[in-house]
Amino acid sequence: MSFVLSEEQELIQETAREFVRSQGSIDALRTLRDQRSEPGYDTKLWREMADLGWTGIPFPEEYGGAGLGHAELGIVLEQLGTRLVISPMLSTVVLAGGVILEAGSPEQKQNFLTRIVGGEAVLALAYQETPRHDPWAIATTAREAGGGYVLTGRKTLVLDGAAADHWIVAARTSGEPGEREGLSLFIVDRDTEGVSIESTFLIDSRSAANLSLDGVHLGTDRLLGELGSGAEVLETTFDRAMVAIASEMLGGIQEVFDQTVAYLKEREQFGVKIGSFQALKHRIARVFCEVELTRSIVTDAWRALDEEDPARSKIASTCKARASDTYHLASNESIQLHGGIGVTDEQDIGFFLKRARVCELLLGDSSYQRRRFAELSGY
Amino acid sequence: MSDPEDFRRETRAWLEDNCPASVRAPVADIKYLYWGGRRAEFLDDDSQVWFERMLERGWTVPDWPVEYGGAGLSQSEQRILQSEMRRLNCRPPLFSYGITMLAPVLLEYGTDEQKSRFLPPIARGEIRWCQGYSEPAAGSDLASLQCRAVLEGGEYLVDGQKIWTSDADISDWIFCLVRTDPSAPKHDGISFLLIDLESGGVSISPIPLISGASPFCQTFFDSVRVPSQQRVGPENGGWSIAKHLLQHERAMLAQAIPGVRPPKRSSLLDVARRSLNTPQGPLPDAGLRDELVQLQMDRICYRATLARNTAAVRAGKGPGSESSMFKLYVSELNQRSEDWRHRAAGTEGLGWDGEGFDPEEIQATRSWLYGKASTILGGTSEIQLNIIAKRVLGLPD
Numbered sequence: 001m002s003f004v005l006s007e008e009q010e011l012i013q014e015t016a017r018e019f020v021r022s023q024g025s026i027d028a029l030r031t032l033r034d035q036r037s038e039p040g041y042d043t044k045l046w047r048e049m050a051d052l053g054w055t056g057i058p059f060p061e062e063y064g065g066a067g068l069g070h071a072e073l074g075i076v077l078e079q080l081g082t083r084l085v086i087s088p089m090l091s092t093v094v095l096a097g098g099v100i101l102e103a104g105s106p107e108q109k110q111n112f113l114t115r116i117v118g119g120e121a122v123l124a125l126a127y128q129e130t131p132r133h134d135p136w137a138i139a140t141t142a143r144e145a146g147g148g149y150v151l152t153g154r155k156t157l158v159l160d161g162a163a164a165d166h167w168i169v170a171a172r173t174s175g176e177p178g179e180r181e182g183l184s185l186f187i188v189d190r191d192t193e194g195v196s197i198e199s200t201f202l203i204d205s206r207s208a209a210n211l212s213l214d215g216v217h218l219g220t221d222r223l224l225g226e227l228g229s230g231a232e233v234l235e236t237t238f239d240r241a242m243v244a245i246a247s248e249m250l251g252g253i254q255e256v257f258d259q260t261v262a263y264l265k266e267r268e269q270f271g272v273k274i275g276s277f278q279a280l281k282h283r284i285a286r287v288f289c290e291v292e293l294t295r296s297i298v299t300d301a302w303r304a305l306d307e308e309d310p311a312r313s314k315i316a317s318t319c320k321a322r323a324s325d326t327y328h329l330a331s332n333e334s335i336q337l338h339g340g341i342g343v344t345d346e347q348d349i350g351f352f353l354k355r356a357r358v359c360e361l362l363l364g365d366s367s368y369q370r371r372r373f374a375e376l377s378g379y
Numbered sequence: 380m381s382d383p384e385d386f387r388r389e390t391r392a393w394l395e396d397n398c399p400a401s402v403r404a405p406v407a408d409i410k411y412l413y414w415g416g417r418r419a420e421f422l423d424d425d426s427q428v429w430f431e432r433m434l435e436r437g438w439t440v441p442d443w444p445v446e447y448g449g450a451g452l453s454q455s456e457q458r459i460l461q462s463e464m465r466r467l468n469c470r471p472p473l474f475s476y477g478i479t480m481l482a483p484v485l486l487e488y489g490t491d492e493q494k495s496r497f498l499p500p501i502a503r504g505e506i507r508w509c510q511g512y513s514e515p516a517a518g519s520d521l522a523s524l525q526c527r528a529v530l531e532g533g534e535y536l537v538d539g540q541k542i543w544t545s546d547a548d549i550s551d552w553i554f555c556l557v558r559t560d561p562s563a564p565k566h567d568g569i570s571f572l573l574i575d576l577e578s579g580g581v582s583i584s585p586i587p588l589i590s591g592a593s594p595f596c597q598t599f600f601d602s603v604r605v606p607s608q609q610r611v612g613p614e615n616g617g618w619s620i621a622k623h624l625l626q627h628e629r630a631m632l633a634q635a636i637p638g639v640r641p642p643k644r645s646s647l648l649d650v651a652r653r654s655l656n657t658p659q660g661p662l663p664d665a666g667l668r669d670e671l672v673q674l675q676m677d678r679i680c681y682r683a684t685l686a687r688n689t690a691a692v693r694a695g696k697g698p699g700s701e702s703s704m705f706k707l708y709v710s711e712l713n714q715r716s717e718d719w720r721h722r723a724a725g726t727e728g729l730g731w732d733g734e735g736f737d738p739e740e741i742q743a744t745r746s747w748l749y750g751k752a753s754t755i756l757g758g759t760s761e762i763q764l765n766i767i768a769k770r771v772l773g774l775p776d
Contacts, residue, residue, distance in 0.1 A: 003690035261772050276775045281768035288767055289708055292701040296683035318676045370672040379648055379662050379671075 003299050005075070012072055015052065016079035026084050026348050033205035039122070039163030040207025041086045050119025055093055059101060063113035070240060071302035074247035078298075081251025084355050086206055088122045091160035094244045096123030096168050098237040099185060103225030108187070112166070124164035126155035126211050127234060133364035135170075135234055136180045140213060142171035149173075149223070151186065151194075151216040159362075161209030162199040165190050169213065170230050183230030187222050188213075204355040239316040242363050243301040246323035249359050250298045253323070253330045256352040257291050260284060260334040267339075280337060287326075287333050294326040314376050321369035327356035386456055390463045397432045399425035403468045405640035410594075412474040412638060415504025417551050426470075430504065433472035440478055440502045443486075447494055448502025461637070470638035476545075477501035477508040479631050481554050484571070484624050488612040497573065510628075511541040511555035511574075511598060512621070519762050521556075522565045522618060526600065528557035528572060530607060530614075535559075535572060537580075537603040543756065547583045547596035551576055560615050571617035573609040580604075590748035628757055629706050644739065647671055647720055654725040667723060674719060677712055684708075700771045707763035710753040721747040 005013065028042065049055065057073045059065025066072075077089065097116045100108060100123075115121035130137045140153025151171050161167065167188045175182025188195060194216035197209050225233050261284060264275030274280055301319035304312040331353040335342035342349050364372065402425050406412060411422055413430055421427040433439050436450060442457045443449025452460065464471075482501055485494055500506040517524040526539025537557060547553065553574050560568030576583070580603040586595040612620050645653070651662055651671060662668040684701055691697025720743050721728045728744055730736030754760045768774045 003687040004694040004696060261774070264772075264774060273775045275768075275772075278765070281772075281774050282761065282764045284772060284774070285764040285767040288772060289704045292704055293677075293680040293684055293708075296687045296701070297680045299687060300683040315679070318679050321676055322680055367669075370669050370676070373672045373676065374661070374668050377648075377672075377675075379652075379660070379668065 002303060003296075009072060009075055013075045013079065016054075016076045019048070019052065020079045020083045020085060023083055023085065026351055029084050029086060029205060029351060032086055036201055036205075038199055038207060040160065040201065040205075041088060041163075045085070046087050047119055049087060049089070050117075054089065055119050056117035058093065059097065059113050059117055063109060064117040065113070069302070070243060070305040071299075073244060074298065074302045077244055077247040078251040078254075081248035081253075082255040084204070084252065084351055088160045088163075090241070090245060090248070091125065091164070092116055092121070092123045094241045095125040095159070095237065096164075096166075098240055099125060099168050099224065099233055102236055103185060103229070103233040108224065112187075121165045122160055122163050123166045123168065124158050124161040124209075125170075125237075126158040126161060126167045127170040128157045129153070129155060131156075133361070133368055135238065136183070136231065137177050138170055138172055138183060139177040140169065140171040142173050142184055142186060142218075144173075146217070148217060148219045149186065151188070151213045151218065153213050155211040155213070158209045158211055160207055161211055162197050162207055167195075167211065168224060169211075170234060171213075173228055180231045182228055183234070184227050185224040185230045185233060186218055187224050188216065188218065192216055192218075202358055204351070204358045206358065235313070238363055239313050240305060242316045242320035242369075243298070243305055245359055245362055246294075246298050246301065246319045249323040249327045249356070250294055252352055252355055252359075253291055253294060253327050256327075256330050256334045256349065257284075257287055259349070260287075260330075260337050263338055274337075283333055284337065287330050290322075290326045290329055294322050297322050314373055317364075317369040317373045317376070320363065321366035321373070324360040324366045324369070327352075328360060331356040383455060383459060387459050387463065390460055391466070393436075394463055394467055394469060397429075398467055398469045399429055401425040402429045402470050404470075405468065405638050406470065407640070407642045409474070409636055409639050412471060412636075413504065414475050414507055414546075415473055415477075415501075416475075416507025416549070417505070418549060419504065419507065426472075429470070430472040434503060437502070439473040439504065440482070443482070443498065443502060447498035465637065468638075471636075473504045474636070474638075475501065475504070475507060476510060477506065480510060480624055480627050481508050483627050484554070484611060484620055487623065488571075488620055492608070493573075493611060506552055507546070507550045509544050509547045509550035509553050509576075511544050511547075511553045513543045514540060515542050519759055521621070522569065524556055524558060524569065526555070526557045527561070528559050528570060528605070530559070533607050535605040535607060535610070537572070537574065537600045537605055539600050541598040541600075542586075542595075544583075544596045544598045545594045547576070547598045548585055553598065554611075556617055556621055559617075563615060566618045568615050569617040569621070570614050571611045571620045572605055573611065574600075574603065574605050578603050578605070588749065589751065590745045593749070625758070644743075647674060647716065647723070650720055650743075651723045654723055654727060670719060671723075674712075674716055678716075681708055681712060703763075703767050703771050706757060707760050707767070711760060714750045714753055717743070717747040717750040 032040065053066055054076050056065035057068045057076065061067050080089065093116060097113060100112050104112065112121065112123065116123065127135060129139060140151065140155065142149045142151050151169060153171065155169065158167065169186045169188050170183055171186060172182050173184040194214045196212045199207065199209055202208050264280060264284060265273055267274045297319045301315050304315040309315065334349050335353060338347065338349055341347050401423065413419065413421060413426055437445060437448060438450055440449045441452045441460055445451045478501060482498060485497055512521060514524050514526060526537065526541060528535040528537045541555065544553065553576055555572045555574055556569050557572050558568055559570040580601040582599045583596050586593060586597060648671065651667055652658060655663055657663055688698050688701055691699055724740060724743060727740050730741055732741060
């Protein structure tokens with residue numbers, strides 16, 4: 001992968017584009033929003049996505065996967081982003097699946113990855129506890145007791161957490177909140193005693209639960225990866241997930257930008273197309289530049305992950321920061337350039353604005369990413 | 380065409396035998412390249428030897444036809460030669476606006492006689508050309524230019540003034556846009572003239588800038604006589620030539636020139652480390668740190684865009700619409716970087732000259748000030764935005 005798609009990748013892109021187009025406009029999203037009920041996504045659609053092989057893109061063939069790269073995953077996510085398709089791709093395939101692929105035992109991989117690939121299980125990664133992304137702030141504890149672990153704490157913004165069959169919970173087996181060391185990962189089944197779920201819906205109509213873990217007893221076989229090695233696993237997974245979500249964002253950015261250019265060519269005021277006004281031309285031309293830069297860095301991040309570029313963490317942060325700022329810019333400019341109709345619910349732009357804000361904050365907004373970049377660079 | 384691998388092998392061997400060692404290193408500034416012209420001087424003896432050897436093979440302008448002083452290389456041979464020169468770090472033997480800007484115009488629009496008369500002296504580095512486009516009252520609105528040329532008995536009588544004529548004071552000839560029909564719509568009354576700067580009635584004065592001395596000049600024409608054979612293209616057909624040439628100029632401005640590498644400067648981080656007295660670890664000024672990361676991330680994204688563009692061209696799929704943002708973005712990014720470098724240095728960057736200030740700091744001050752021109756010359760940022768809106772996004776006039 002070096003900026004230009006291969007024939008195989010173009011085929012994947014075309015399949016995804018057709019699939020998303022066949023869903024029509026974002027009316028499906030309106031329906032889900034108005035229903036406000038779990039699981040919060042269209043299970044029939046999710047089945048189709050699994051049948052197309054998308055749930056297996058990043059997983060090895062031995063688990064039924066396609067053994068493809070981050071580029072192929074990103075290509076599909078970009079297309080899904082153009083119509084704001086709601087699905088557990090991010091929660092199950094990218095985040096939870098990513099953690100299991102990175103740290104799971106052979107049995108755990110066999111058990112969970114095979115079911116993820118088959119579209120038979122939804123998994124959620126429960127890591128966040130603070131309003132702003134801060135992965136080492138985890139205060140949830142996992143105390144060793146009776147030949148196993150007892151988990152106590154609260155998790156917030158667990159994507160697809162209410163519908164999930166299993167949660168992967170990050171908890172502290174040593175150290176204090178704020179420390180990178182001392183984190184461990186556990187697999188918790190849905191019906192486990194001591195877990196209570198609070199179902200919530202976000203501004204972008206996606207489902208994200210709050211979880212309470214009140215003395216949840218787990219056997220040692222529920223530990224995922226080495227004891228105390230959670231931070232490395234999360235960091236690796238987050239790098240990949242930041243790029244994955246930026247890929248989805250790129251699709252939304254391009255769509256909201258294209259719709260705005262089309263509107264500038266169609267809307268008339270003062271007897272002329274508003275796209276003839278220089279004040280508006282310059283605003284949209286600035287957005288164009290940012291869209292191009294975003295496309296470049298997302299594509300480069302796919303390469304960096306697939307080639308295991310030593311700078312991939314910095315590139316992933318650059319990619320997420322850029323996508324966040326550009327989605328913010330493009331959706332906000334779109335509303336302003338649409339004028340009054342831009343703030344109505346009837347117009348689709350608002351859905352992109354809301355999705356943009358959620359995507360910005362997931363896994364760290366651009367301010368967080370810049371701080372991380374500085375730390376990774378040693379200043 | 381010969382076998383490309385043979386050509387590569389022969390080229391490599393010839394360069395290794397003929398490029399003097401001292402020429403296999405970049406110069407610090409474009410002005411140290413050999414520009415040719417009546418008053419040209421070589422940087423040193425090796426530069427002269429290198430120039431003469433390359434000239435003999437037609438390799439000062441390798442892709443030009445042999446009859447005009449080139450070597451008639453195909454595009455792929457030209458690329459091989461360039462890559463072999465890069466491999467050895469060879470400087471270009473001759474660099475000039477005659478080669479980069481005027482020649483593409485002459486090859487496209489010139490008569491056979493004009494090509495034979497003007498191209499060989501460019502190839503041989505005998506005549507140095509400069510560009511006469513802008514006028515005091517015609518900057519971004521270039522087509523409103525007023526410098527008059529009236530045809531009288533086979534000669535144009537030229538009266539008017541050009542500004543921002545880079546290096547006019549050390550050039551021999553100027554290619555100029557002049558008004559030949561004041562009554563026509565502004566784009567339809569312009570012609571493209573070639574004028575010898577030694578003609579009677581030409582006077583030139585350099586323009587000092589906020590950064591100090593500069594290559595920019597004003598050029599005045601007072602009843603200058605120019606034979607009509609020195610008009611390129613049809614009378615009043617100069618505007619399409621001008622646009623063609625501006626595309627070459629923009630492409631040139633967005634590219635690094637081979638053989639030129641500015642001296643290594645402190646990194647932006649080093650500047651902040653010095654002024655904050657923090658040799659290592661986190662920078663204590665969180666705001667400055669955040670700004671620095673933003674600049675670095677912007678640079679990474681810009682480079683990725685250049686790489687994407689190059690990859691698309693190589694794969695036969697491009698260049699895509701991203702090409703239209705390069706000049707706009709890189710000039711603004713450089714300007715922001717220079718501004719940050721100067722501000723981050725603190726009061727150490729406030730010295731103009733003299734003792735007590737580091738030469739690098741004084742240079743940083745000059746670069747910051749000179750950099751203010753980069754978003755103006757070659758089409759202002761606002762003109763670039765107009766171009767994107769019109770040509771890429773297809774927005775109406």
